[in-house]
Amino acid sequence: xxxxxxxxxxxxxxxxxxxxxxxxxxxxxxxxxxxxxxxxxxxxxxxxxxxxxxxxxxxxxxxxxxxxxxxxxxxxxxxxxxxxxxxxxxxxxxxxxxxxxxxxxxxxxxxxxxxxxxxxxxxxxxxxxxxxxxxxxxxxxxxxxxxxxxxxxxxxxxxxxxxxxxxxxxxxxxxxxxxxxxxxxxxxxxxxxxxxxxxxxxxxxxxxxxxxxxxxxxxxxxxxxxxxxxxxxxxxxxxxxxxxxxxxxx
Ligand SMILES: Nc1ncnc2c1ncn2[C@@H]1O[C@H](COP(=O)(O)OP(=O)(O)OP(=O)(O)O)[C@@H](O)[C@H]1O
Numbered sequence: 666x667x668x669x670x671x672x673x674x675x676x677x678x679x680x681x682x683x684x685x686x687x688x689x690x691x692x693x694x695x696x697x698x699x700x701x702x703x704x705x706x707x708x709x710x711x712x713x714x715x716x717x718x719x720x721x722x723x724x725x726x727x728x729x730x731x732x733x734x735x736x737x738x739x740x741x742x743x744x745x746x747x748x749x750x751x752x753x754x755x756x757x758x759x760x761x762x763x764x765x766x767x768x769x770x771x772x773x774x775x776x777x778x779x780x781x782x783x784x785x786x787x788x789x790x791x792x793x794x795x796x797x798x799x800x801x802x803x804x805x806x807x808x809x810x811x812x813x814x815x816x817x818x819x820x821x822x823x824x825x826x827x828x829x830x831x832x833x834x835x836x837x838x839x840x841x842x843x844x845x846x847x848x849x850x851x852x853x854x855x856x857x858x859x860x861x862x863x864x865x866x867x868x869x870x871x872x873x874x875x876x877x878x879x880x881x882x883x884x885x886x887x888x889x890x891x892x893x894x895x896x897x898x899x900x901x902x903x904x905x906x907x908x909x910x911x912x913x914x915x
Contacts, residue, residue: 684821694793731859795833806818807889
């Protein structure tokens with residue numbers, strides 16, 4: 666995928682769900698993975714021509730695992746002229762050494778989001794952007810369905826009233842395959858995730874299952890994605906005629 670296509674997908678999502686208002690200051694959560702680095706390019710590019718003026722900065726919560734490199738991300742941010750902050754934490758140690766959590770991912774995500782929100786707020790940001798893409802949404806929906814018995818997926822825009830922060834997901838129309846193509850084309854400096862649970866989670870299981878389903882029944886993931894965006898989930902915007910037109914051909 667070329668930058669122009671990335672920007673077109675991003676603008677469509679941002680417009681459709683009115684993710685950005687004039688004067689917004691958006692903290693981009695950077696894990697160092699392909700998705701959040703692609704998001705950095707997407708919002709940096711959009712900022713140059715989007716009619717609503719907004720600011721961005723990049724924040725990484727360092728979970729404290731050995732071997733996690735932030736220097737390449739810092740270099741990229743310097744190149745793009747984006748302020749970059751690394752928040753040092755002991756989250757990895759607390760979860761794997763002190764608490765020896767059996768299900769580490771949910772507590773880790775909770776603590777990581779807490780740190781990110783706090784720093785974003787302290788920097789005067791009113792929004793946080795996550796790099797969730799189209800495949801992430803389908804995986805999340807299916808995980809909720811299979812393991813929690815409910816039809817759910819996080820929404821494109823979520824207001825966190827306790828923090829007075831709004832979470833946005835500008836890549837939700839982008840396929841993961843396109844993110845991978847973008848990463849390769851632009852040589853994104855992806856930092857390998859040193860988490861011991863990486864590659865061995867329910868999400869990985871769901872990824873493999875969906876891959877198999879989509880091979881056996883081509884188009885199945887697109888159908889699931891449309892079930893999500895077509896307004897059948899209570900926290901999502903209801904689809905009226907105007908939104909239905911915008912969602913055509915996504
Ligand atoms: N350590 C972190 N610091 C800051 N933001 C983070 C961190 N980890 C995740 N995020 C943000 O949360 C989003 C979703 O997290 P998740 O763990 O699902 O990442 P992911 O789908 O593997 O994405 P990526 O490829 O960017 O790692 C990421 O895209 C990123 O925006």
